[in-house]
Amino acid sequence: MRFLKDFFRVFYPKICVGCFNELLSSEKILCNFCSNDLPLLELDDHSNNIVTNSFFGRIKIEKAISFLSFHKKNTTQKLIHELKYNGRQEIGTSLGLWFAENQKDGTFFSNIDYIIPVPIHPKKMRKRGYNQVSSFCKSLSEKFNIPVLEKVLTRGKNSSSQTSKNRLERSKTIENDFTLNHSEEIKNKHVLLIDDVITTGATIEACCKELLKTPNLRISVLSIAFTAHT
Template sequence: MKIINNFFELFYPKLCANCDAQLIENEPILCTFCRHDLPLTNFEDYRDNKISKIFYGRISIEKAFSLMFYRKEGISRKLIHELKYKGNEDVGVFFGNWLGEMLKENKKFNDIDCIIPVPLHPKKLRQRGYNQVSKFAKTVSIHLKKPFIENLLTRTSSTKTQTLQSRFERFTNNDTKFLLTNYNTFKNKHVLLVDDVITTGATLEACSKELQKTENIKISFLTIAYTEQNL
């Protein structure tokens, strides 16, 4: 099998998603040079950081963490667009493995009970063919050995993608709505809500307000990227 794979890669080499350099063994998605160029947040405090402060006075959360900063130009934008618009779900798996291993080692989310991906509206899911967050969230759940629960939280309104909106539109967009189909499932549970990018936090806030109709629920956030200029 390895010989067949090597023969295939000779004619169809795997390329870095950022610079198109040929990847070598043990280099998934990114070459080593581009991986080192990622704008990592390096937040050590998961309870009190720039991300958690977005939600002060809006909703109550336990912890929040994003792996890297989302910039208008550069590698982080290219990777998110590969994941979100070009069907490259391997990007989500790549970051899921990275964050899953990191969180397993630092034990920051050891107290969570389950992991939920932010859902897409059914119409957008049909158009795109996949939820870009699902494989990312599921991969994290495998590392943390926590249940991955999809489809109980649904999106009931369809809005324009936030990464394509102006900053004013993002701040004034309060129309995103979600529905939890069973308010007993997460009773007395600590839920890790997972998304790809935090912009203003409006989507995660809307999800949380619906989830908080559950008795004694705790909520934390995890995303691949965070748009720093929102603060």
């Protein structure tokens, strides 16, 4: 068994997603240097921070938070790319566990009834085989004992990539993208909507507008990463 491990380590070394150097046997996904350098967003005030305030005047939410800061070519972008396009679901699991550890006091999750991942289009699901936020959601679900509802929202359009579009263009593109199902299940509840990256917030806004057709629903928002606009 040790021989096989050494063989695969020589010919198929584990590579750090951040710096592309070979990982030590004790390291996973990121080397210690890149892990220590990862741009964490430490937002203690959940109801008044850059993520929550980005939705002010647009949609009613209870609170919002993101784990990492995202900008082009930083380690966060590399992690999200690997998670989203290269089948690296273990990245979502690892980030979920890391975020949960940072939130071990549980205050952000204390009154959440359900977790709802932002859905992807069925065509993308068939091609990719998974929703990029599912493993992140599952880690949080297991840590805080909150059920995940994956069928409350469905996505009906196969929208083109949103990365090069501004807020107005994104809003128009994804308008009426989402459909609410089984609304009785979340009536009078507090749900946590989770996405991979919040850039303009247009996707979260579109999801919230559909979810808020449910009577007496409260919504909070969490993303793996947030793009700060300067």
